[in-house]
Amino acid sequence: MKEDSNIYLTLKNICLNLPVVADISKNKPYIQNTEKITVGNTIEIIDNKKFVRALKNISVDFQFGTRIAILGANGSGKTSLLRVLSGIYKPSTGKRKVKGKISALFSSSIGLNMHGTGIENTRYACALYGFDYKETDAIINNVRDFSELGDYMDLPIRTYSRGMKTRLGFSIITSVRPDILIIDEVLSAGDFAFSKKISKKMHEVLQRAKILVFASHSAELMKMFCEEALWISKGEIKLAGDFKTVWDAYKKQTE
Amino acid sequence: MFNRLRKKIKNFFTIKIYDGWEDIRESLSLLKVTIWMGWIGTLLPFRDTKIGPYWITFICAIWVFSIGIIFNPNKAFEDVPFLTYVSIGIVLFDIIRAFLGEGSSAFTKEANIILNVPNPFFIYIIKVMVKAIIHFTMCLPVIILAMIIDRVTINLYFLLIFPGMILLLIFGTGTCLFLATIATRYRDIRFVMQASMRFLFFVTPVFWIKSSGVREIIAEFNPIYHLLTIIREPAMGTMPSLHSYIVSMLISLFALIIGFSIFSIMRNRIAHWL
Incomplete structure (x- = not known):
């Protein structure tokens, strides 16, 4: 228990500038138009290069027991923030400190290969999420039971219906046991019976x-x-604050 | 200007190198699963075929024997077992082709995974290497068959192929690191590599033998020739020249240093470009 309370995830003065590499509209003046843009972030020119300023000076401090929701419109930087938190994007400036095992669930169909069997795909996903061999074997059994795919696990997932693929994907990603869990919009699919089970x-x-x-x-x-x-x-x-206050303010603004 | 450069160099030696090394260390701790990923990645495209991954062997055999028979310079080089020469040349050139070609799309191809799962980057390089090694192994029967047909005798020099392979792999790691990183930022690199692959195949003594004149000069200034030689010659029972060893070592070391440096410097921005 003492070790548990040692888990934290902090960002300090994070900025994230994503470079615009493929620039097909060199002559269009982006900068003058930024006020008209309601979705997305500002586009800026730094050192003659175009950047999307995805995150500006963000500092957060998540300690043991934090359960926080990220709210925001499309293109406001939600996913970018989650990617910085999980360590996929390295921040342009600022510091990220973390202690504890992180799992980031951004999509339920990562690394699924159509030619591979259900079992192989489960193994592949487990490899990506950093499980070792023993854990993987246990997970495969769990996935077989939980997804109710049964013998289909030995067939290539090319033969699966879309719903079955979703079942497989969800069964895999819900096997993670991290200290820090970062989730982005993956909780909506499957038929009715399964979505009850998945929830x-x-x-x-x-x-x-x-x-x-x-x-x-x-x-x-x-x-x-x-x-x-x-x-x-x-x-x-x-x-930032307790859920109800922020949610009310957010709702009020969007209405 | 000068101050800024000095600051960058200092930054490189204090932080960046450490970052790059940390990435590689983390990847090596995932070595087992990475090798498995490369393995399954090689096999899956052949899953629905009748012959399966033996297609690799088959394609290699057809390529080797058609070139080995058509380009055989019968009388002029009787001391060189030409079929063996060609088979080893082609198989090794295929490895280098994988390093240059697949290496330059190592990160861009895996963009979907890189942007969704926090993993070190070097594992995608290992994956390319593993794939190349599996391809090499699948082609070995062709070389053995060619050696039997040519009645090549193996002597003690044969053991020299192992240091040769190690040098080739070091060269591969370096070039893969360099190309994968650069090609993520500059997407033209991948096509440059594709375009230059044919050119490289013709200027490398794969199906022609280094003799005097233009061919000697071309071969001498082609680093790939030296990398081929230090494996091909011992396999055919002769000692490669010391000169080839020195060039190979220098080129591998150079590739590794450049690759690692570029990777270390740009690593933090790789995901931003995907």
């Missing part, structure tokens, strides 16, 4: 995480799991 399993997974960072458009889910919320707009923190 139960998802509850377990979310509850197990010691730090939860959660971005979703579903208010109910976020209400259920998060005590705090962070509202970002145009790459900046607009409001």
Whole structure:
């Protein structure tokens, strides 16, 4: 228990500038138009190179037990923030400090290869998420039971229907057991019976995480799991605090 | 200007190198699963075929025997077992082609994974290497067959192919690191590599033998020739020249240093470009 409370994830003065490499409209003056843009972030020219300023001076401090929802319109920098938090994007300036095992669930179909069997794809995903061999074998059995795919696990997933692929993907990603769980919009698919089952399993997974960072458009889910919320707009923190206050303010603004 | 450069150099030696090394160390701790990923990545495209991955062997055999028969310079070089010469040349050139070609799309091809799962970058380089090694192994029967047909006798020099292979792999790691990183930023690199591959095939003594005149000069200034020689010659029972060893070592070391430096410097921005 003492070790657990040592888990943290902090960002200090993070800026993230994503370079615009493929520039097909060299002559269009981006900069003058930024006020008209309502979605997305500002585009700026630094050292003669064009950048999307995805995050501007963000500082957060998530300690043990934090359950936080990330709110924001499309293109406000939600996913960028989650990617910086999980260590996929390295920040342009600022520092990120982390202690604890991180899992980032951004998509339920990562690394699925159409020619591979269900088992091979499960193994592949487990390899990507950093499980070792023993854990992988256990997970494969769990996935077989939980997804109810049975013998289909030995067939190439080319033969699966879309729903079956979703089942497989969800069964895999809900096997993770991280200290810090970062989720971006992956909780909506599957037929009715399965989505009931998945939400139960998802509850377990979310509850197990010691730090939860959660971005979703579903208010109910976020209400259920998060005590705090962070509202970002145009790459900046607009409001942070307990969930209800932030959510009300966010809702008011969008209406 | 000068101050800024000095600051950058200092930054490189204090932070960047450490970052790059940390990435490689982390990747090596995932070596087992990475090798498995390369393995499954090689096999899966052949999953629905009847012959399966043996297609690799088959394609290699057809390529080797058609060139070995058509370009055989019968009388002039009777001391060189030409079929063996060609088979080893082609198989090794295929490895180098994989380093240059697949290496330059190592990160861009995996963009979907890189942007969704936090993993060190070097594992995608290892994946390319593993794929190349598997291809090489699948082509070995062709070389053995060619050696049997040519009645090549193996002597103690044969052991020299192992240091040769190690040098080739070091060269491969370096070039892959360099190309993968650069090609993520400059997407033209991939096509430059594709374009130059044919050119490289013709200027490398794969199916022609280094003799006097223009061919000697071309071969001498082609680093790939030296990398080929230090493996091909011992396999055919002769000692490669010391000169080839020195060039190979220098070129491998150079590739590794440049590759590692560029990778270390740009590593933090690789994901931004995807």
